[in-house]
Amino acid sequence: MIDKLSRKLNLTPTELKLSGFLIVSLIIGFILKFLLGVNEKTELSFYNYSQIDSIFLNEEKNDTNNSEILNKNVDYKREVFDFYERGFNKVYKKQLPAEKSINLNKATKEELMNLPGIGEKTAESIIEHRNKLSEFRKLEDLLNVKGIGSKKLDTIKKYLYIE
Incomplete structure (x- = not known):
């Protein structure tokens, strides 16, 4: 019976069995939900971040170093190249020697x-x-x-x- 049905639906027997299991599980889940009356609702709660934000804003006003750091324009290429020993601009090119030299x-x-x-x-x-x-x-x-x-x-x- 499974072979005939799998040929009609163009599925392998394993795919057919798995699909059947999922459909049966879904139906049982809906039946249990409606019979048992499980009606679980979660309320969304929103968190007010203004109190924490005010801490950072007060720190920024009190600390001039923070405002300098926040407003600092950084030359990122220079910062990255400073960590590289040889530097990208100083590409080493080989001087090919003369033949038989x-x-x-x-x-x-x-x-x-x-x-x-x-x-x-x-x-x-x-x-x-x-x-x-x-x-x-x-x-x-x-x-x-x-x-x-x-x-x-x-x-x-x-x-x-x-x-």
Whole structure:
């Protein structure tokens, strides 16, 4: 019977059972409300905030610092930028080096950081790996450095040489 009804209403049997339960529950709730005479009405109460507002208004009149704070025009951009160490206006742009201008075995951290895709951590990793090896023998040795893959190596290879 449920299958036939669910096909006619285009619902799954579970949806049909759930809908039936909700309808039966709603009907039982209305019947109980009318039979038992439950007539619960809640009265709306309004709260008068004028007494609390007057406290703040009196404080504002008595305290000149409060009125200065309330009327202060704040340059929000400046306030936000002051918390940022580097500042948004001082964007660091990398100076790309000339081709074959960086000796991989003698490069400093700053020189390595000017390479595209190389940040501070990767530059430190390159130097650390160089110190372990004593020197790089070929550019492909960079693939053993954490943070450098074949794509990044292809990008920076034209700026590097080994002596």
